[in-house]
Amino acid sequence: MRLIETVEGKARILLPDPSEYERDGRFDPAWSPVFYNPRMIFNRDLSVVVVSSISPKSVLDVMSATGVRGIRYYLESEVRGEIIFNDKNPVATELITKNIASNGVEKARVERSDANSLMHRVKVEYTDLDPFGTPAPFLQAAVSSLRRRGVLGVTATDLSALEGKSRNSCKRKYGAFCNKLSFSKEAGLRLLLAKIAMEASIVEKGIHPLITLYRDYYYRIFVRMEDGAKKADNTLEKIGSLYECESCGYSFMGKGFCDRVCPVCGGSLRSMYPAWIGELADVEFLGKVKELLPRFNYLENFPALFKLIGSLTSEQRYGLYYRLDVLSSKLRRNMPSMEEMIKCLGDATRTHFHLQGIKTSKEFHEVLECIKSSSHG
Numbered sequence: 001m002r003l004i005e006t007v008e009g010k011a012r013i014l015l016p017d018p019s020e021y022e023r024d025g026r027f028d029p030a031w032s033p034v035f036y037n038p039r040m041i042f043n044r045d046l047s048v049v050v051v052s053s054i055s056p057k058s059v060l061d062v063m064s065a066t067g068v069r070g071i072r073y074y075l076e077s078e079v080r081g082e083i084i085f086n087d088k089n090p091v092a093t094e095l096i097t098k099n100i101a102s103n104g105v106e107k108a109r110v111e112r113s114d115a116n117s118l119m120h121r122v123k124v125e126y127t128d129l130d131p132f133g134t135p136a137p138f139l140q141a142a143v144s145s146l147r148r149r150g151v152l153g154v155t156a157t158d159l160s161a162l163e164g165k166s167r168n169s170c171k172r173k174y175g176a177f178c179n180k181l182s183f184s185k186e187a188g189l190r191l192l193l194a195k196i197a198m199e200a201s202i203v204e205k206g207i208h209p210l211i212t213l214y215r216d217y218y219y220r221i222f223v224r225m226e227d228g229a230k231k232a233d234n235t236l237e238k239i240g241s242l243y244e245c246e247s248c249g250y251s252f253m254g255k256g257f258c259d260r261v262c263p264v265c266g267g268s269l270r271s272m273y274p275a276w277i278g279e280l281a282d283v284e285f286l287g288k289v290k291e292l293l294p295r296f297n298y299l300e301n302f303p304a305l306f307k308l309i310g311s312l313t314s315e316q317r318y319g320l321y322y323r324l325d326v327l328s329s330k331l332r333r334n335m336p337s338m339e340e341m342i343k344c345l346g347d348a349t350r351t352h353f354h355l356q357g358i359k360t361s362k363e364f365h366e367v368l369e370c371i372k373s374s375s376h377g
């Protein structure tokens with residue numbers, strides 16, 4: 001296996017030379033003997049900043065591949081406690097060992113276990129779960145691997161299931177009743193949070209979302225555990241349903257599950273259940289991340305990180321987003337510009353979920369009136 005070196009953040013990582021695994025001039029990271037995906041650098045950059053804000057005394061990078069995440073947590077998040085690296089693939093663990101040594105990571109431990117088995121054996125303050133596709137089969141063990149008030153970082157790339165495009169897959173993996181909603185990017189994230197909350201509640205833990213987001217083709221979630229049966233019960237209170245009217249486009253969240261009609265126009269409702277109906281982030285924690293961000297101005301993604309944290313902070317005051325393109329088309333109007341809409345509504349913001357998405361505290365009829373008055377032609 002020929003190795004090449006890449007620099008990511010402050011780490012220098014050896015990885016299998018992708019050119020050896022190309023097929024018909026194309027390369028997919030999954031074809032390499034050890035997985036490394038440059039399209040996930042933003043995910044890792046953000047994680048480095050978040051882990052720095054959490055400042056955990058012990059870390060489990062349970063699906064390490066090259067070890068790049070855990071190594072960056074040591075070099076950039078300045079984790080000084082034990083970092084456990086794990087991968088079931090022996091080629092990966094051999095490479096992790098090399099990468100740890102060349103980056104001078106102290107207090108590192110390399111395991112070659114099945115992720116679930118290892119997560120049931122260890123207790124750490126931060127666990128990073130970064131699987132291929134769905135994290136569902138690992139969530140129960142991931143939650144169990146955390147010490148009191150520990151934090152779980154999860155990546156999910158199975159957006160077609162979570163967003164309700166593959167309804168059966170969504171049902172199988174998340175035990176959810178799924179539908180395609182116009183705000184599907186947020187719906188999928190809320191479905192995943194509900195799944196994590198339900199898995200946590202089994203072991204008498206509640207969850208408190210610190211930062212959750214959608215980007216490119218994945219979700220990234222950071223949740224703090226709140227220990228105890230009462231906290232778990234309180235968390236379950238934040239699980240409900242998402243609704244969207246097929247006729248007028250009104251959308252809302254509610255507790256429990258119902259198949260009532262649209263309260264605005266009497267049209268039939270599409271729904272998704274179970275979904276997280278609580279907060280998607282902790283504004284105080286976002287503030288802490290923002291304060292720490294300047295320390296990471298050496299990252300290429302620094303401006304994008306800054307923008308994202310800003311968006312997440314302004315979005316937290318509002319509920320579900322509306323799609324201007326969808327509502328304008330229902331009204332048979334040209335889509336107004338986002339600037340005009342925000343000005344007309346007064347209290348509204350763009351959302352990181354969708355370019356045409358808008359969040360507002362205003363009533364649905366006010367959104368429709370603003371589309372009508374701001375639309376040209």
Ligand SMILES: C[S@@+](CC[C@H](N)C(=O)[O-])C[C@H]1O[C@@H](n2cnc3c(N)ncnc32)[C@H](O)[C@@H]1O
Nearest residue numbers: 035063064065069087088089114115130131132
């Ligand atoms: C998406 S990659 C992880 C990428 C890595 N975290 C990064 O940021 O570059 C998933 C890794 O998990 C490993 N893996 C998959 N299933 C596993 C399991 N059940 N137990 C342990 N490792 C597993 C794979 O071998 C692969 O290296």
